[in-house]
Amino acid sequence: MVSAVALDARRAREVLAQVVDPEIPTLTIEELGILRDVAVEEGRVTVDITPTYSGCPAMDLIRRQVRDALVAAGFVDVEVRTVYAPAWTTDDISDEGRRKLAAVGIAPPRRLDEVTVPILCPRCATDRVRTVAEFGSTACKALMVCERCGEPFDRFKEL
Amino acid sequence: MTTRDRITSRAPQGSVPVFDGDPLFLYLVRHADDNLILAQRLSQWVSWAPELEEDIALANLALDFLGVARALYTYAGEVEGRGRTEDDLAMLRTEREFTNVLLVEQPNGDFAHTMARQLFFDAYQLGLWEALSSSADATLGGIAAKALKEARYHFRHSSTWVIRLGDGTEESHRRMQAGIDALWRFVGELFVGDDVEAAMVEAGVGVDPSTLQEAWEERVSDVVSQATLSVPDDPFQRMGGRVGFHSEHLGHLLAEMQWMQRAYPGMEW
Numbered sequence: 001m002v003s004a005v006a007l008d009a010r011r012a013r014e015v016l017a018q019v020v021d022p023e024i025p026t027l028t029i030e031e032l033g034i035l036r037d038v039a040v041e042e043g044r045v046t047v048d049i050t051p052t053y054s055g056c057p058a059m060d061l062i063r064r065q066v067r068d069a070l071v072a073a074g075f076v077d078v079e080v081r082t083v084y085a086p087a088w089t090t091d092d093i094s095d096e097g098r099r100k101l102a103a104v105g106i107a108p109p110r111r112l113d114e115v116t117v118p119i120l121c122p123r124c125a126t127d128r129v130r131t132v133a134e135f136g137s138t139a140c141k142a143l144m145v146c147e148r149c150g151e152p153f154d155r156f157k158e159l
Numbered sequence: 160m161t162t163r164d165r166i167t168s169r170a171p172q173g174s175v176p177v178f179d180g181d182p183l184f185l186y187l188v189r190h191a192d193d194n195l196i197l198a199q200r201l202s203q204w205v206s207w208a209p210e211l212e213e214d215i216a217l218a219n220l221a222l223d224f225l226g227v228a229r230a231l232y233t234y235a236g237e238v239e240g241r242g243r244t245e246d247d248l249a250m251l252r253t254e255r256e257f258t259n260v261l262l263v264e265q266p267n268g269d270f271a272h273t274m275a276r277q278l279f280f281d282a283y284q285l286g287l288w289e290a291l292s293s294s295a296d297a298t299l300g301g302i303a304a305k306a307l308k309e310a311r312y313h314f315r316h317s318s319t320w321v322i323r324l325g326d327g328t329e330e331s332h333r334r335m336q337a338g339i340d341a342l343w344r345f346v347g348e349l350f351v352g353d354d355v356e357a358a359m360v361e362a363g364v365g366v367d368p369s370t371l372q373e374a375w376e377e378r379v380s381d382v383v384s385q386a387t388l389s390v391p392d393d394p395f396q397r398m399g400g401r402v403g404f405h406s407e408h409l410g411h412l413l414a415e416m417q418w419m420q421r422a423y424p425g426m427e428w
Contacts, residue, residue: 051226051305053222053223053226053309054223054226054227054230054302054305054306054309055219055221055222055223055224055225055226055227056222056226057222082230083301084230084298084301084302084304084305085297085298085300085301085304085305086301086304087301087304087305087308088305089308132212133212133213133215133216134212134216134312134315134316135212135215135216135219136215139219139222139223143212157312159308
Protein backbone atom coordinates (compact mmCIF):
# COMPACT_ATOMS: atom_id res chain seq x y z
CA MET A 1 0.00 0.00 0.00
CA VAL A 2 1.31 3.40 -0.87
CA SER A 3 0.85 5.61 2.13
CA ALA A 4 -0.55 9.12 1.94
CA VAL A 5 2.71 10.45 3.33
CA ALA A 6 4.74 8.91 0.52
CA LEU A 7 2.36 10.35 -2.05
CA ASP A 8 2.71 13.74 -0.47
CA ALA A 9 6.50 13.63 -0.62
CA ARG A 10 6.38 12.62 -4.26
CA ARG A 11 3.90 15.37 -4.99
CA ALA A 12 6.07 17.92 -3.17
CA ARG A 13 9.05 16.90 -5.27
CA GLU A 14 7.00 17.26 -8.46
CA VAL A 15 5.99 20.75 -7.42
CA LEU A 16 9.54 21.74 -6.53
CA ALA A 17 10.85 20.39 -9.82
CA GLN A 18 9.02 23.32 -11.44
CA VAL A 19 10.65 26.05 -9.33
CA VAL A 20 13.29 27.92 -11.32
CA ASP A 21 16.35 29.84 -10.23
CA PRO A 22 15.50 33.57 -10.32
CA GLU A 23 18.86 34.59 -11.77
CA ILE A 24 19.18 31.79 -14.34
CA PRO A 25 15.51 30.99 -14.94
CA THR A 26 16.37 28.45 -17.61
CA LEU A 27 17.37 26.12 -14.76
CA THR A 28 15.17 24.66 -12.08
CA ILE A 29 16.54 24.63 -8.55
CA GLU A 30 16.73 20.85 -8.86
CA GLU A 31 18.87 21.01 -12.02
CA LEU A 32 21.06 23.64 -10.39
CA GLY A 33 21.60 21.22 -7.52
CA ILE A 34 20.58 23.59 -4.71
CA LEU A 35 17.50 21.55 -3.76
CA ARG A 36 19.03 19.27 -1.16
CA ASP A 37 16.19 17.46 0.53
CA VAL A 38 12.42 17.23 0.67
CA ALA A 39 10.73 15.51 3.59
CA VAL A 40 7.09 15.22 4.55
CA GLU A 41 6.16 14.26 8.07
CA GLU A 42 2.71 14.52 9.58
CA GLY A 43 1.67 16.93 6.87
CA ARG A 44 4.66 19.21 7.39
CA VAL A 45 6.93 19.69 4.37
CA THR A 46 10.55 20.44 5.15
CA VAL A 47 12.67 21.60 2.23
CA ASP A 48 16.45 22.01 2.47
CA ILE A 49 18.12 24.37 0.03
CA THR A 50 21.76 25.43 -0.13
CA PRO A 51 23.25 28.62 -1.56
CA THR A 52 25.50 28.48 -4.61
CA TYR A 53 27.53 31.31 -3.07
CA SER A 54 27.46 32.45 0.57
CA GLY A 55 26.17 35.84 -0.47
CA CYS A 56 23.68 34.65 -3.06
CA PRO A 57 21.16 37.49 -3.06
CA ALA A 58 18.50 35.23 -4.57
CA MET A 59 18.18 32.94 -1.55
CA ASP A 60 15.37 34.91 0.07
CA LEU A 61 13.43 34.92 -3.19
CA ILE A 62 14.04 31.22 -3.80
CA ARG A 63 12.82 30.46 -0.30
CA ARG A 64 9.65 32.39 -1.00
CA GLN A 65 9.13 30.74 -4.39
CA VAL A 66 9.53 27.29 -2.84
CA ARG A 67 7.00 28.13 -0.16
CA ASP A 68 4.55 29.72 -2.59
CA ALA A 69 4.74 26.77 -4.98
CA LEU A 70 4.02 24.26 -2.22
CA VAL A 71 1.22 26.34 -0.73
CA ALA A 72 -0.36 26.74 -4.16
CA ALA A 73 -0.24 22.95 -4.52
CA GLY A 74 -2.15 22.55 -1.28
CA PHE A 75 0.57 22.08 1.27
CA VAL A 76 -0.16 24.18 4.33
CA ASP A 77 2.71 23.59 6.72
CA VAL A 78 5.96 24.40 4.89
CA GLU A 79 9.40 24.95 6.32
CA VAL A 80 12.32 25.98 4.09
CA ARG A 81 15.72 25.56 5.68
CA THR A 82 19.11 26.82 4.46
CA VAL A 83 21.87 24.24 4.80
CA TYR A 84 25.58 24.81 4.22
CA ALA A 85 27.00 21.30 4.33
CA PRO A 86 27.90 19.72 2.07
CA ALA A 87 28.87 22.90 0.28
CA TRP A 88 27.39 23.34 -3.17
CA THR A 89 29.74 22.77 -6.07
CA THR A 90 29.22 23.26 -9.78
CA ASP A 91 29.48 19.47 -10.08
CA ASP A 92 25.99 19.46 -8.53
CA ILE A 93 24.54 20.93 -11.74
CA SER A 94 22.84 18.09 -13.59
CA ASP A 95 23.65 17.07 -17.16
CA GLU A 96 20.29 18.43 -18.24
CA GLY A 97 21.15 21.69 -16.47
CA ARG A 98 24.45 21.91 -18.33
CA ARG A 99 22.74 21.30 -21.65
CA LYS A 100 20.22 24.06 -20.90
CA LEU A 101 22.95 26.52 -19.92
CA ALA A 102 24.80 25.98 -23.19
CA ALA A 103 21.54 26.31 -25.10
CA VAL A 104 20.98 29.83 -23.75
CA GLY A 105 24.56 30.89 -24.43
CA ILE A 106 26.14 30.35 -21.01
CA ALA A 107 29.27 28.17 -21.08
CA PRO A 108 28.58 25.46 -18.49
CA PRO A 109 31.13 24.80 -15.73
CA ARG A 110 33.67 22.08 -16.36
CA ARG A 111 33.70 19.12 -14.00
CA LEU A 112 36.10 19.77 -11.16
CA ASP A 113 38.22 16.77 -12.13
CA GLU A 114 38.67 18.09 -15.66
CA VAL A 115 39.19 21.84 -15.33
CA THR A 116 42.09 21.69 -17.77
CA VAL A 117 39.81 21.08 -20.74
CA PRO A 118 39.41 24.27 -22.77
CA ILE A 119 36.43 26.56 -22.35
CA LEU A 120 34.41 26.68 -25.55
CA CYS A 121 32.38 29.50 -26.97
CA PRO A 122 28.75 28.41 -26.54
CA ARG A 123 27.90 29.85 -29.97
CA CYS A 124 30.67 28.71 -32.28
CA ALA A 125 32.43 26.11 -30.11
CA THR A 126 35.92 27.48 -30.65
CA ASP A 127 38.39 27.50 -27.77
CA ARG A 128 39.72 30.90 -28.87
CA VAL A 129 38.08 32.70 -25.96
CA ARG A 130 39.41 35.03 -23.31
CA THR A 131 38.29 36.25 -19.90
CA VAL A 132 37.11 39.85 -19.76
CA ALA A 133 36.25 39.89 -16.06
CA GLU A 134 36.30 37.32 -13.27
CA PHE A 135 32.86 38.51 -12.20
CA GLY A 136 30.05 38.75 -14.70
CA SER A 137 26.34 39.42 -14.44
CA THR A 138 26.17 37.31 -11.27
CA ALA A 139 28.82 36.19 -8.78
CA CYS A 140 28.80 32.66 -10.16
CA LYS A 141 29.69 33.71 -13.69
CA ALA A 142 32.70 35.25 -15.42
CA LEU A 143 32.45 37.47 -18.47
CA MET A 144 34.16 36.06 -21.56
CA VAL A 145 34.49 37.03 -25.18
CA CYS A 146 34.93 34.79 -28.21
CA GLU A 147 37.78 35.87 -30.46
CA ARG A 148 36.36 34.09 -33.50
CA CYS A 149 32.68 35.09 -33.58
CA GLY A 150 33.25 38.18 -31.43
CA GLU A 151 30.32 37.44 -29.12
CA PRO A 152 30.61 38.17 -25.42
CA PHE A 153 29.25 35.40 -23.20
CA ASP A 154 28.95 34.36 -19.60
CA ARG A 155 30.78 31.36 -18.27
CA PHE A 156 29.70 29.48 -15.18
CA LYS A 157 32.79 29.42 -12.97
CA GLU A 158 33.84 26.12 -11.47
CA LEU A 159 33.40 26.11 -7.71
CA MET B 160 60.22 38.64 5.20
CA THR B 161 59.97 37.19 8.67
CA THR B 162 56.98 38.83 10.21
CA ARG B 163 57.04 36.52 13.19
CA ASP B 164 60.19 38.20 14.37
CA ARG B 165 58.75 41.62 13.84
CA ILE B 166 55.17 41.31 14.90
CA THR B 167 54.88 41.46 18.64
CA SER B 168 51.30 42.32 19.43
CA ARG B 169 49.81 43.17 22.75
CA ALA B 170 46.34 43.89 23.97
CA PRO B 171 45.84 47.52 24.98
CA GLN B 172 47.30 48.07 28.39
CA GLY B 173 44.85 48.18 31.25
CA SER B 174 41.97 46.85 29.18
CA VAL B 175 39.22 45.04 31.01
CA PRO B 176 37.40 42.36 29.04
CA VAL B 177 33.88 43.55 28.51
CA PHE B 178 32.75 40.31 26.98
CA ASP B 179 31.69 37.24 28.80
CA GLY B 180 29.27 34.50 27.97
CA ASP B 181 29.34 31.43 25.79
CA PRO B 182 32.72 31.36 24.03
CA LEU B 183 31.10 29.80 20.96
CA PHE B 184 28.76 32.78 20.69
CA LEU B 185 31.66 35.22 21.06
CA TYR B 186 33.74 33.27 18.56
CA LEU B 187 31.00 33.26 15.93
CA VAL B 188 30.27 36.95 16.45
CA ARG B 189 33.89 38.10 16.07
CA HIS B 190 34.23 36.32 12.76
CA ALA B 191 30.83 37.55 11.65
CA ASP B 192 31.92 41.08 12.57
CA ASP B 193 35.08 40.77 10.45
CA ASN B 194 32.99 39.76 7.46
CA LEU B 195 30.21 42.31 7.93
CA ILE B 196 32.52 45.29 8.40
CA LEU B 197 34.62 44.34 5.39
CA ALA B 198 31.45 43.85 3.32
CA GLN B 199 30.31 47.34 4.29
CA ARG B 200 33.70 48.82 3.40
CA LEU B 201 33.78 47.09 0.01
CA SER B 202 30.25 48.12 -0.83
CA GLN B 203 31.37 51.73 -0.41
CA TRP B 204 33.28 51.23 -3.66
CA VAL B 205 30.13 50.65 -5.68
CA SER B 206 30.06 53.16 -8.56
CA TRP B 207 33.58 54.39 -7.62
CA ALA B 208 35.82 51.53 -8.76
CA PRO B 209 38.48 52.22 -11.40
CA GLU B 210 36.60 50.25 -14.06
CA LEU B 211 33.14 48.77 -14.48
CA GLU B 212 34.25 45.14 -14.21
CA GLU B 213 36.06 45.89 -10.97
CA ASP B 214 33.03 47.70 -9.64
CA ILE B 215 31.04 44.51 -10.15
CA ALA B 216 33.84 42.39 -8.70
CA LEU B 217 34.03 44.45 -5.50
CA ALA B 218 30.26 44.31 -5.09
CA ASN B 219 30.38 40.54 -5.54
CA LEU B 220 33.14 40.20 -2.96
CA ALA B 221 31.09 42.32 -0.57
CA LEU B 222 28.14 39.98 -1.11
CA ASP B 223 30.26 36.95 -0.30
CA PHE B 224 31.47 38.49 2.96
CA LEU B 225 27.97 39.63 3.82
CA GLY B 226 26.62 36.14 3.19
CA VAL B 227 29.17 34.58 5.52
CA ALA B 228 28.40 37.22 8.15
CA ARG B 229 24.67 36.49 7.93
CA ALA B 230 25.19 32.75 8.34
CA LEU B 231 27.47 33.28 11.35
CA TYR B 232 25.18 35.84 13.02
CA THR B 233 22.14 33.64 12.52
CA TYR B 234 23.91 30.70 14.09
CA ALA B 235 25.31 32.90 16.90
CA GLY B 236 21.78 34.03 17.69
CA GLU B 237 20.66 30.40 17.96
CA VAL B 238 23.63 29.54 20.18
CA GLU B 239 22.92 32.49 22.45
CA GLY B 240 19.30 31.45 22.74
CA ARG B 241 17.94 34.90 23.56
CA GLY B 242 16.05 35.33 20.34
CA ARG B 243 18.46 37.76 18.71
CA THR B 244 18.42 37.59 14.93
CA GLU B 245 21.15 38.31 12.41
CA ASP B 246 19.71 41.80 12.02
CA ASP B 247 19.72 42.46 15.77
CA LEU B 248 23.37 41.49 15.98
CA ALA B 249 24.38 43.52 12.95
CA MET B 250 22.27 46.61 13.43
CA LEU B 251 21.69 47.05 17.15
CA ARG B 252 25.09 46.65 18.75
CA THR B 253 27.31 49.60 19.56
CA GLU B 254 30.86 50.25 18.48
CA ARG B 255 32.33 48.82 21.70
CA GLU B 256 30.35 45.61 21.19
CA PHE B 257 31.87 44.93 17.78
CA THR B 258 34.87 42.60 17.94
CA ASN B 259 36.20 42.72 14.38
CA VAL B 260 39.91 43.14 13.78
CA LEU B 261 41.07 46.70 13.11
CA LEU B 262 42.25 45.82 9.60
CA VAL B 263 38.78 45.44 8.11
CA GLU B 264 37.45 48.76 9.42
CA GLN B 265 40.26 50.81 7.91
CA PRO B 266 39.06 53.28 5.27
CA ASN B 267 39.22 52.25 1.64
CA GLY B 268 41.80 54.87 0.75
CA ASP B 269 42.73 54.60 -2.90
CA PHE B 270 42.25 51.36 -4.84
CA ALA B 271 45.75 50.20 -3.91
CA HIS B 272 44.99 50.60 -0.20
CA THR B 273 41.86 48.52 -0.65
CA MET B 274 43.79 45.81 -2.48
CA ALA B 275 46.50 45.74 0.22
CA ARG B 276 43.83 45.32 2.89
CA GLN B 277 42.17 42.65 0.79
CA LEU B 278 45.40 40.73 0.15
CA PHE B 279 46.18 40.61 3.87
CA PHE B 280 42.67 39.55 4.81
CA ASP B 281 42.11 37.08 1.96
CA ALA B 282 45.40 35.35 2.76
CA TYR B 283 44.28 35.12 6.40
CA GLN B 284 40.85 33.72 5.56
CA LEU B 285 42.34 31.04 3.31
CA GLY B 286 44.04 29.54 6.37
CA LEU B 287 41.19 30.28 8.74
CA TRP B 288 38.45 28.63 6.71
CA GLU B 289 40.60 25.68 5.81
CA ALA B 290 41.22 25.02 9.50
CA LEU B 291 37.60 25.60 10.50
CA SER B 292 36.32 23.31 7.74
CA SER B 293 37.14 20.42 10.06
CA SER B 294 35.63 22.07 13.14
CA ALA B 295 33.96 19.77 15.66
CA ASP B 296 30.97 22.10 15.29
CA ALA B 297 29.20 20.85 12.17
CA THR B 298 27.38 24.13 11.46
CA LEU B 299 30.52 26.23 11.69
CA GLY B 300 32.38 23.60 9.66
CA GLY B 301 29.76 23.80 6.92
CA ILE B 302 29.89 27.60 6.76
CA ALA B 303 33.71 27.46 6.69
CA ALA B 304 33.87 24.85 3.92
CA LYS B 305 31.59 27.04 1.84
CA ALA B 306 33.58 30.18 2.58
CA LEU B 307 36.88 28.44 1.78
CA LYS B 308 35.84 27.94 -1.83
CA GLU B 309 35.17 31.66 -2.07
CA ALA B 310 38.35 32.69 -0.22
CA ARG B 311 40.35 30.96 -2.96
CA TYR B 312 39.08 33.26 -5.69
CA HIS B 313 39.11 36.28 -3.37
CA PHE B 314 42.83 35.70 -2.86
CA ARG B 315 43.35 35.17 -6.58
CA HIS B 316 41.62 38.47 -7.24
CA SER B 317 43.55 40.56 -4.70
CA SER B 318 46.94 39.02 -5.46
CA THR B 319 46.43 39.60 -9.18
CA TRP B 320 45.82 43.29 -8.53
CA VAL B 321 48.69 43.72 -6.06
CA ILE B 322 51.10 42.19 -8.59
CA ARG B 323 49.68 44.19 -11.47
CA LEU B 324 49.92 47.48 -9.58
CA GLY B 325 53.23 46.79 -7.83
CA ASP B 326 54.90 45.60 -11.00
CA GLY B 327 53.23 48.29 -13.08
CA THR B 328 54.09 51.94 -13.59
CA GLU B 329 56.14 54.08 -11.27
CA GLU B 330 52.95 55.68 -9.98
CA SER B 331 51.06 52.41 -9.43
CA HIS B 332 54.12 50.91 -7.71
CA ARG B 333 54.40 53.90 -5.40
CA ARG B 334 50.73 53.75 -4.48
CA MET B 335 50.68 49.99 -3.95
CA GLN B 336 53.71 50.26 -1.67
CA ALA B 337 52.01 53.08 0.23
CA GLY B 338 48.95 50.87 0.75
CA ILE B 339 51.02 48.01 2.12
CA ASP B 340 52.98 50.35 4.37
CA ALA B 341 49.83 51.96 5.75
CA LEU B 342 48.04 48.71 6.57
CA TRP B 343 50.94 46.57 7.73
CA ARG B 344 50.48 47.71 11.33
CA PHE B 345 47.12 45.89 11.44
CA VAL B 346 48.21 42.39 10.36
CA GLY B 347 49.65 41.25 13.69
CA GLU B 348 46.24 41.29 15.34
CA LEU B 349 45.06 38.54 12.99
CA PHE B 350 47.32 36.01 14.70
CA VAL B 351 46.88 36.78 18.37
CA GLY B 352 44.56 34.52 20.32
CA ASP B 353 42.74 35.13 23.58
CA ASP B 354 40.62 33.19 26.08
CA VAL B 355 37.76 32.81 23.62
CA GLU B 356 40.00 31.19 21.05
CA ALA B 357 41.70 29.03 23.66
CA ALA B 358 38.32 27.70 24.77
CA MET B 359 37.33 27.00 21.17
CA VAL B 360 40.60 25.23 20.45
CA GLU B 361 40.10 23.16 23.59
CA ALA B 362 36.64 22.14 22.34
CA GLY B 363 37.95 21.25 18.89
CA VAL B 364 35.71 23.95 17.43
CA GLY B 365 38.17 26.75 16.69
CA VAL B 366 41.71 27.30 15.54
CA ASP B 367 44.62 28.91 17.35
CA PRO B 368 45.25 31.96 15.12
CA SER B 369 49.01 31.88 15.77
CA THR B 370 49.15 28.60 13.85
CA LEU B 371 47.91 30.42 10.74
CA GLN B 372 50.75 32.92 10.65
CA GLU B 373 53.49 30.96 8.92
CA ALA B 374 51.40 29.98 5.90
CA TRP B 375 50.05 33.52 5.74
CA GLU B 376 53.55 34.93 5.57
CA GLU B 377 54.44 32.58 2.75
CA ARG B 378 51.39 33.52 0.74
CA VAL B 379 51.81 37.24 1.26
CA SER B 380 55.57 37.35 0.75
CA ASP B 381 55.21 35.39 -2.48
CA VAL B 382 52.77 37.97 -3.85
CA VAL B 383 54.68 40.96 -2.47
CA SER B 384 57.94 39.82 -4.03
CA GLN B 385 56.29 39.06 -7.38
CA ALA B 386 54.89 42.58 -7.20
CA THR B 387 58.43 43.97 -6.66
CA LEU B 388 57.23 45.43 -3.37
CA SER B 389 58.43 45.04 0.18
CA VAL B 390 56.90 45.00 3.65
CA PRO B 391 57.90 47.67 6.15
CA ASP B 392 60.58 47.17 8.77
CA ASP B 393 58.58 48.96 11.43
CA PRO B 394 57.53 46.31 13.98
CA PHE B 395 54.77 48.42 15.54
CA GLN B 396 51.41 46.65 15.51
CA ARG B 397 48.05 47.95 16.64
CA MET B 398 45.60 45.79 18.57
CA GLY B 399 42.28 46.01 20.31
CA GLY B 400 39.50 45.11 17.90
CA ARG B 401 38.76 41.77 19.55
CA VAL B 402 38.02 43.52 22.86
CA GLY B 403 36.05 46.35 21.33
CA PHE B 404 38.77 49.02 21.22
CA HIS B 405 38.52 50.32 17.70
CA SER B 406 40.08 52.95 15.53
CA GLU B 407 38.04 56.11 15.03
CA HIS B 408 36.80 54.81 11.69
CA LEU B 409 34.44 52.10 12.94
CA GLY B 410 32.03 54.49 14.63
CA HIS B 411 31.52 56.43 11.42
CA LEU B 412 30.99 53.22 9.45
CA LEU B 413 28.40 51.95 11.95
CA ALA B 414 26.61 55.29 12.04
CA GLU B 415 26.05 55.05 8.31
CA MET B 416 25.21 51.35 8.33
CA GLN B 417 22.87 51.37 11.31
CA TRP B 418 21.16 54.72 11.17
CA MET B 419 17.97 53.52 9.54
CA GLN B 420 17.33 50.81 12.14
CA ARG B 421 18.20 53.30 14.85
CA ALA B 422 15.89 55.96 13.45
CA TYR B 423 13.06 53.59 12.55
CA PRO B 424 13.34 50.60 14.91
CA GLY B 425 12.10 47.34 13.44
CA MET B 426 11.71 48.81 9.99
CA GLU B 427 11.72 46.32 7.11
CA TRP B 428 12.07 46.97 3.40
